[in-house]
Amino acid sequence: MMLQQEIKALKKEKNAVILVHNYQLPEIYDVADYIGDSLELAKKAVQTEADLIVFCGVDFMAESAKILNPEKKVLLPVLEARCPMAGMVDIRGLENLKKRHPDAAVVSYINTYATTKAISYCCCTSANVVKVVNSLEHEKIIMVPDQNLALYAQRFTKKTIIPWDGYCYVHHQQFEPEVLQQLKLDYPEAEVVVHPECPPEIIDLAHAVHSTSGMMKYVKNRPGTEFIIGTEIGLIERLKRECPDKIFYSANGTSATCWQMKKNTLETVYQSLKEEQHEVTVPETIRIEAQKALDKMLLYS
Ligand code: 13P
Ligand code: SF4
Numbered sequence: 001m002m003l004q005q006e007i008k009a010l011k012k013e014k015n016a017v018i019l020v021h022n023y024q025l026p027e028i029y030d031v032a033d034y035i036g037d038s039l040e041l042a043k044k045a046v047q048t049e050a051d052l053i054v055f056c057g058v059d060f061m062a063e064s065a066k067i068l069n070p071e072k073k074v075l076l077p078v079l080e081a082r083c084p085m086a087g088m089v090d091i092r093g094l095e096n097l098k099k100r101h102p103d104a105a106v107v108s109y110i111n112t113y114a115t116t117k118a119i120s121y122c123c124c125t126s127a128n129v130v131k132v133v134n135s136l137e138h139e140k141i142i143m144v145p146d147q148n149l150a151l152y153a154q155r156f157t158k159k160t161i162i163p164w165d166g167y168c169y170v171h172h173q174q175f176e177p178e179v180l181q182q183l184k185l186d187y188p189e190a191e192v193v194v195h196p197e198c199p200p201e202i203i204d205l206a207h208a209v210h211s212t213s214g215m216m217k218y219v220k221n222r223p224g225t226e227f228i229i230g231t232e233i234g235l236i237e238r239l240k241r242e243c244p245d246k247i248f249y250s251a252n253g254t255s256a257t258c259w260q261m262k263k264n265t266l267e268t269v270y271q272s273l274k275e276e277q278h279e280v281t282v283p284e285t286i287r288i289e290a291q292k293a294l295d296k297m298l299l300y301s
Helices: 003-014 038-047 059-068 084-088 091-100 114-118 129-135 147-154 169-173 177-186 212-221 233-242 266-275 284-299
Strands: 016-021 034-036 052-056 073-075 105-109 122-124 140-144 160-163 191-194 226-230 247-250
Touching: 003 016, 003 266, 016 038, 016 059, 034 038, 038 052, 038 059, 038 284, 052 059, 052 266, 059 073, 059 114, 059 284, 091 114, 091 140, 105 129, 114 284, 122 129, 122 284, 129 147, 140 147, 147 160, 177 226, 191 212, 212 233, 226 233, 233 247
Parallel strands: 016 034, 016 052, 052 073, 105 122, 105 140, 140 160, 191 226, 226 247
Antiparallel strands: none
16 A cells, blocks of 8 residues: 555544644645644644644644643654754743843744743744734733744834744745845746745845745735745745646745754654654643643634
């Protein structure tokens, strides 16, 4: 039997669901029950009736699914699929910052670990950051870990946002304004659509800024046929599959790649389902606090 068929058979046998982030390899899309951005996948994790969730993405995504679903078994196929940005918050440093700004609410990006979420007031994703910030009663917000997401949100609020100094190595370091400017000259009809994890100089050159699934929806609804995309290559692969009549260029001229996202393969998904590995666990005291921050976010989404 082909691996994809074996995965589908195991899914049925074990009442499992496979949640897949937009940046995953196309071969994994084919076994997905749902493909989406961090917010959509967190919502699906809450709604699912399955006993087992296999999360094809990076660690914080699977961990968030576990926080929201303590009674379910959540699996991360490859333990090394770790988002470097999620590890950029040091808890003591954040506690100190909170003490310096006792009136501020900590809004943590979903790209954080449970320990960070547990000492946050609310979470956000790239899809709902502006809505979350403007929905909170606080006038001051500490935002961790992504400085670019914080600076992006600041454009849409009168509140004071105190950014942390974290970043995504893909969006922060793999896009250059000079390259994007040249692409705009080369393809003058193309619309530029970028992710809010990009630095402000890139955001300034964009026609639209969206989460990964927001980019999918935007492109599908636009009459134009050419797009310059400022995010990880996996999203461009999905766009090409679902919009075969449109043309896509990467905003860095080649392809921006998140190597951690690319650690998952069909083989590791199969092994994960078969052996029920690697199970994600979160200490209950931390999980309870982290869930409060995630639940608040879902309320505003
Ligand atoms: P999205 O929630 O927009 O899919 O972003 C997740 C991510 O890790 C972006 O780098
Ligand atoms: Fe983390 Fe960036 Fe990879 Fe997203 S693209 S998982 S933020 S390193």
